[in-house]
Amino acid sequence: MPVRLHARALLLDMDGTLVNSxxxxxxxxxxxxxxxxxxxxxxxxxxxxxxxxxxxxxxxxxxxxxxxxxxxxxxxxxxxxDTEGVVPVAGAPAFLAALADWPHALVTSASEELARTRMTASALPLPPVLVTAERVSASKPDPEGFLKGAAELGFAPEDCLVFEDAEVGIAAAKAAGMRVVGVGPRAAAHTPTAHVASLEAVRVEAAPEGGLVVTVG
Incomplete structure (x- = not known):
């Protein structure tokens, strides 16, 4: 049964969520x-x-x-x-294309140089806001990165929807007071708000009342 989630901004992990590294x-x-x-x-x-x-x-x-x-x-x-074997996660190109006109940020434990290298190797566009390792004082599962991404986009935590694949990332999103879509097999065991096997199962549309409706599944 598909799950419909309303959000005003999306916060995206990179490795395992957008990029298979x-x-x-x-x-x-x-x-x-x-x-x-x-x-x-x-x-x-x-x-x-x-x-x-x-x-x-x-x-x-x-x-x-x-x-x-x-x-x-x-x-x-x-x-x-080393970029050998770095490829986009299934559905990532279309997913990011659908977000082009909507507020979204990359929140990753990678350095900025590594993030740019892997997104380029995967032929994926960089989101307009990057929260990388250099920009936080504590690693996931600390919520700092997601809270910083929300603040830079200008939205409250409860208005943001996170996409994550890893246990510590899902924990960080929950600690930030955000809902989280788990992507891929690693995420399934860590009770995200919703789960998909890949981004191919995600649809993003404008909500009549403003913001986005993200349909998962």
């Missing part, structure tokens, strides 16, 4: 896991959605944060240099 993420984080004596599959279960240094802190809690930050700079450089 799993191949790069897995390559880079497998190498990191091996360098640090960790089991790669265990590492890959927790990397999605967070900034790299936050993932490192969770996996190596006794390591000083300045080491994690330096290591994360290396990781970002590796990920930015």
């Amino acid at each position: 799993d191949a790069v993420v897995e390559r880079c984080w497998r190498r990191w896991a091996e360098r640090n004596g960790l089991e790669p599959e265990s590492v890959l279960r927790v990397v999605h959605g967070r900034q790299g240094h936050a993932t490192m802190a969770a996996l190596l809690p006794d390591r000083p944060m300045d080491v994690n930050l330096a290591d994360n700079a290396v990781m970002l450089a590796e990920e930015t240099a």
Whole structure:
């Protein structure tokens, strides 16, 4: 049964939501896991959605944060240099085209350079507002990024609808007081407001009373 959600602005995660970068993420984080004596599959279960240094802190809690930050700079450089296998999520081009005249922002744990690189590699247009890793003091699941995106677009949290794929991103959206559409298999287990297998199942239309109606499913 389709779900209809009214919103005035949309806040969009990038990796796993608009861009399928799993191949790069897995390559880079497998190498990191091996360098640090960790089991790669265990590492890959927790990397999605967070900034790299936050993932490192969770996996190596006794390591000083300045080491994690330096290591994360290396990781970002590796990920930015590797675009092999980076493609749009199914339905992402048409979805973003439908949003062209509506308020929307990208809220991602990636750096601005990495976000621009992956959106370009996927041939996707950048939203008019970017909230990237450099622009927040805390990584998802902290709600700061989504709250900042809403404020920059000029809307209250309850007027915004988030699109996310990862557990920490869904938690961040909920903590911001926002409804969230979970996209893809990772999202299904984390009780989003609504869930779709891909963006192909999302339709965006003008609402008679103003704003948008987003039909999911």
